[in-house]
Amino acid sequence: MISDLFSVTVLIGILASGIRLATPYLYAAIGETFSQKSGVLNLGVEGQMLLGAFAAFYVSLNTGSLWLGLLTAMLVGALMGLAMAYVTVNLQAQQGISGIGFYLFGLGMSDLLFQRLMGTVETVRGFPKIYIPFLSDIPGIGEIFFSQNILVYGAYLLVPLAWFVLNKTTLGLKIRAVGENPDAADSLGVNVGRIRYFTIILGGTLSGIAGASLSIALLNVFQQNMTSGQGFIAVALVYFGAWRPAGVLGGALLFSMVNSLQLWMQVKSVPIPSDIAVMLPYVLTILVLVATVSKVRAPSALTKPFEREN
Amino acid sequence: MTESNKLPSGRTRIESLEMRGITKRFPGVLANDRVDFDVRAGEVHALLGENGAGKSTLMKILYGLYRPDEGEILVNGKAVHIASPTDAIRLGIGMIHQHFMLVPTMTVAENVALGLPSSRGALTDLDHVSKRIIELADIYGLKIDPSAYVWQLSVGQQQRVEIIKALYRGAALLILDEPTAVLTPQEVDELFAIMRQMVKDGHALIFISHKLHEVVEISHRVTVLRDGRKIGTRPTSETTKQDLANWMVGREVGFAPERGETIPGMVRLQLENVHCGSDRGTPGLRGVSLEVRSGEILGIAGVSGNGQRELAETITGLRKITSGHIRLEGQEVANFPPAELTERMLSYIPEERMRDGMIKDFTVAENLILREHHKRPFSQNGFLNLRSIANHADQLIKTYRVKTPSRDTLAKNLSGGNIQKMVLARELSRKPRVIVAAQPTRGLDIGATEYVRAQLLQQRKQGAAILLISEDLDEILALSDRIAVIYEGRIMDILPRDEATPEKLGLLMAGVHPEEGAPVVK
Numbered sequence A: 001m002i003s004d005l006f007s008v009t010v011l012i013g014i015l016a017s018g019i020r021l022a023t024p025y026l027y028a029a030i031g032e033t034f035s036q037k038s039g040v041l042n043l044g045v046e047g048q049m050l051l052g053a054f055a056a057f058y059v060s061l062n063t064g065s066l067w068l069g070l071l072t073a074m075l076v077g078a079l080m081g082l083a084m085a086y087v088t089v090n091l092q093a094q095q096g097i098s099g100i101g102f103y104l105f106g107l108g109m110s111d112l113l114f115q116r117l118m119g120t121v122e123t124v125r126g127f128p129k130i131y132i133p134f135l136s137d138i139p140g141i142g143e144i145f146f147s148q149n150i151l152v153y154g155a156y157l158l159v160p161l162a163w164f165v166l167n168k169t170t171l172g173l174k175i176r177a178v179g180e181n182p183d184a185a186d187s188l189g190v191n192v193g194r195i196r197y198f199t200i201i202l203g204g205t206l207s208g209i210a211g212a213s214l215s216i217a218l219l220n221v222f223q224q225n226m227t228s229g230q231g232f233i234a235v236a237l238v239y240f241g242a243w244r245p246a247g248v249l250g251g252a253l254l255f256s257m258v259n260s261l262q263l264w265m266q267v268k269s270v271p272i273p274s275d276i277a278v279m280l281p282y283v284l285t286i287l288v289l290v291a292t293v294s295k296v297r298a299p300s301a302l303t304k305p306f307e308r309e310n
Numbered sequence B: 001m002t003e004s005n006k007l008p009s010g011r012t013r014i015e016s017l018e019m020r021g022i023t024k025r026f027p028g029v030l031a032n033d034r035v036d037f038d039v040r041a042g043e044v045h046a047l048l049g050e051n052g053a054g055k056s057t058l059m060k061i062l063y064g065l066y067r068p069d070e071g072e073i074l075v076n077g078k079a080v081h082i083a084s085p086t087d088a089i090r091l092g093i094g095m096i097h098q099h100f101m102l103v104p105t106m107t108v109a110e111n112v113a114l115g116l117p118s119s120r121g122a123l124t125d126l127d128h129v130s131k132r133i134i135e136l137a138d139i140y141g142l143k144i145d146p147s148a149y150v151w152q153l154s155v156g157q158q159q160r161v162e163i164i165k166a167l168y169r170g171a172a173l174l175i176l177d178e179p180t181a182v183l184t185p186q187e188v189d190e191l192f193a194i195m196r197q198m199v200k201d202g203h204a205l206i207f208i209s210h211k212l213h214e215v216v217e218i219s220h221r222v223t224v225l226r227d228g229r230k231i232g233t234r235p236t237s238e239t240t241k242q243d244l245a246n247w248m249v250g251r252e253v254g255f256a257p258e259r260g261e262t263i264p265g266m267v268r269l270q271l272e273n274v275h276c277g278s279d280r281g282t283p284g285l286r287g288v289s290l291e292v293r294s295g296e297i298l299g300i301a302g303v304s305g306n307g308q309r310e311l312a313e314t315i316t317g318l319r320k321i322t323s324g325h326i327r328l329e330g331q332e333v334a335n336f337p338p339a340e341l342t343e344r345m346l347s348y349i350p351e352e353r354m355r356d357g358m359i360k361d362f363t364v365a366e367n368l369i370l371r372e373h374h375k376r377p378f379s380q381n382g383f384l385n386l387r388s389i390a391n392h393a394d395q396l397i398k399t400y401r402v403k404t405p406s407r408d409t410l411a412k413n414l415s416g417g418n419i420q421k422m423v424l425a426r427e428l429s430r431k432p433r434v435i436v437a438a439q440p441t442r443g444l445d446i447g448a449t450e451y452v453r454a455q456l457l458q459q460r461k462q463g464a465a466i467l468l469i470s471e472d473l474d475e476i477l478a479l480s481d482r483i484a485v486i487y488e489g490r491i492m493d494i495l496p497r498d499e500a501t502p503e504k505l506g507l508l509m510a511g512v513h514p515e516e517g518a519p520v521v522k
């Protein structure tokens, strides 16, 4: 029975779905990396994802255009980011609390819209798989890495892109400086508020995509609270990844692989109580966080509002 | 003439800059009251005044960090509007802040490039920036490695980064707000050499310092502020140190405090063969042994970075020792938590007071009870007694002459020197039996310095054992009963005060034993 569980085909299946399941985490956590690098903790990711997921699904369902759905999700995420930026930068709110507020707003709002506009669970045909010529024919590897849909590929391209922006561009330099020492950045003429607006809105947009990836690319349905904590996991992954895109990637993969394994075990009715199986990835996250978080230092100005003069 | 109005950096000089009738109010404080100030190309204009006189405020207005309530600024005779640092930088004004404005997790080149347009568009051009840094460093004789991380640099090197930052932006006028407060004497000499070079090339410099001999040495003119108001401006050549001191404080000040005699009593603090690490992984202390008795001040002399910080931190429980013994009044306390040491009446005046000595966003009153907040009369049955906290604060503010609008002002809004007075008030008012004082008068004006030194001598008279860590030899010689010299984590020697000459100490501080290692003169 155990040998049955771990045949080569099964292993490939687990890995392929692990790669796929990491998608929403990557979008959301890379977005969160940007905002935290600039000193802003956005705990509203989950809410942004939920509204993004609904917007993408609803628009796709009614217009038949997945791309229009995706665009709407990005817009909704960006608007939530804009609101968060106003509260954080202009009103200098306590970031932990306001983030929770945005989460609750997204949770309630997406549910309300769902009840009002749809009422029942429906499905769409999500983004189709794209088989990369030649590469997808490689046995095993091809199925795992090169037979995924466009949003999955996008998520993995985002990782080096984010690294590049943070480390090789003047914008990235400003973002890092604003998160470490906003007074220093300000004294050199960097507009601290504008940089934070940018990163928070970018984070919101990416969270919107993360939500869309669930509703129109991976699961292809919308349900109440369908993200079930993935946005919060994404925030944790940023700490786990020590504020580096590559680290975030590692964390997202670890988490989604365990999740994928856990799903297979349930499908195969491995005699483990399903509640425990479902818990596995979360327990793992907590353990890894406990083991790693004390060794790396967060951006010094994280959660600290900036003001020049009182 | 066209050639000579350019600076070596290629930027046009600021022939004259004038601030007229500048007024700035903060809640409860008139920080600047109709101040006039001007500076010209090719001169160092020193700005003097007691702690809280309004020097930094005036300079922050010039740099666009604060907006004045009244007044105007003229560059080369034309009125300008400076609403932000960007405006100031565009006009050719640079500033070295009292508390450095660097990003420690980034490299020197990244710190310099921050906020500037890049030759490669959206991409950083750090190679180009590094090259230009080295060019500028050559012109001005600054040694700097563009690829080093700022957190790895000594304070003196960090300051050079600040200067390069300003020069790179084409600063024609440079404000130096207490640049020497954290430097060793050698580093001060290096800084002055750079400043002289800049002046020769036609820069205009504004120099703030509490050390009058520096002002006399480097400046061409001096302006004195008192309580936010300008008292006057004079050519430096027409004044003396004593003149300036009296002028600034408004009364006669003495430079040497009266020590008085005490008879040292029991050993209160004892270190035996203490070893510990440092933040950079190198050994911080390598077998330090010393004792301090009741009624005695033991001075620790040495060039900064030779283990002074580690010494203070191990004694106060902020850093673990790897071997050895630390005893307070005979009892082993090595690696005890700070709270336990507080109970045993150990007080600490930390070197980095902004970081280790206070909580910026607490009020003055709250900061004043940090050590004793859980005890009567400040708290009863778990409740704070606000009345007694307020009374306590008012009393300390008065005795220690902390200049603050009220006890409820946030500590971060005090001027640099007054933060130190607040820390001192908290640490000394509890009748400590052992005091570790690290650079206790750094950044203080002469009146406050005189006062702090008198307070330490007072504590000594009352029987406290005091470990005084200072890089200022004058201070060590003025206060200590015995002087230990620290070098690379070891105590080179401990001399009684009357045997310690600056020459002897200087050699020991450089790691040379006068008897063994002194060069033989024929």
Ligand SMILES: Nc1ncnc2c1ncn2[C@@H]1O[C@H](COP(=O)(O)OP(=O)(O)OP(=O)(O)O)[C@@H](O)[C@H]1O
Pocket (backbone or CB within 6 Å): A309, A310, B026, B027, B029, B030, B031, B049, B050, B051, B052, B053, B054, B055, B056, B057, B058, B098, B403, B404, B413, B414, B415, B416, B417, B418, B443, B445
């Ligand atoms: N942001 C602020 N908010 C409120 N009060 C302030 C602020 N900045 C400065 N002050 C007050 O203005 C006065 C002048 O402060 P300033 O820092 O200019 O003094 P300073 O002359 O530079 O003193 P020091 O020699 O101690 O650095 C002080 O009373 C200070 O408490």
Ligand SMILES: [Mg+2]
Pocket (backbone or CB within 6 Å): B055, B056, B057, B098, B177, B415, B416
């Ligand atoms: Mg000042």
